[in-house]
Amino acid sequence: MTITEFRxxxxxxxxxxxxxxxxxxxxxxxxxCKFLLLKIPVKKVSSLYDINSVDEAAEKLNHEMEQKKEIxxxxxxxxxxxHSSNLQIWVENNYNTSLL
Numbered sequence: 001m002t003i004t005e006f007r008x009x010x011x012x013x014x015x016x017x018x019x020x021x022x023x024x025x026x027x028x029x030x031x032x033c034k035f036l037l038l039k040i041p042v043k044k045v046s047s048l049y050d051i052n053s054v055d056e057a058a059e060k061l062n063h064e065m066e067q068k069k070e071i072x073x074x075x076x077x078x079x080x081x082x083h084s085s086n087l088q089i090w091v092e093n094n095y096n097t098s099l100l
Contacts, residue, residue: 002077006084008091014084019076021083052098 004016013024023030074082090099
């Protein structure tokens with residue numbers, strides 16, 4: 001049985017719909033950037049410690065993976081659980097944007 005809905009809290013729910021992860025805020029579909037774009041080798045992680053927000057990451061990191069998303073062969077189910085996990089950790093850490 002494949003789980004197609006994950007409730008993060010009273011405000012945020014993720015749904016796997018037509019092989020696409022959709023994020024809902026208070027029941028309304030959130031239509032913004034929702035890509036999993038970072039593939040960082042372990043030995044380079046420390047070079048990213050000075051990034052404190054999603055906006056800083058967007059400025060410092062390249063956007064190459066946005067066009068090459070399909071080459072990583074991430075199944076819709078795995079992408080759904082990655083988004084769910086990321087948002088759950090974010091909520092559990094008081095909405096700390098540096099975790100996104």
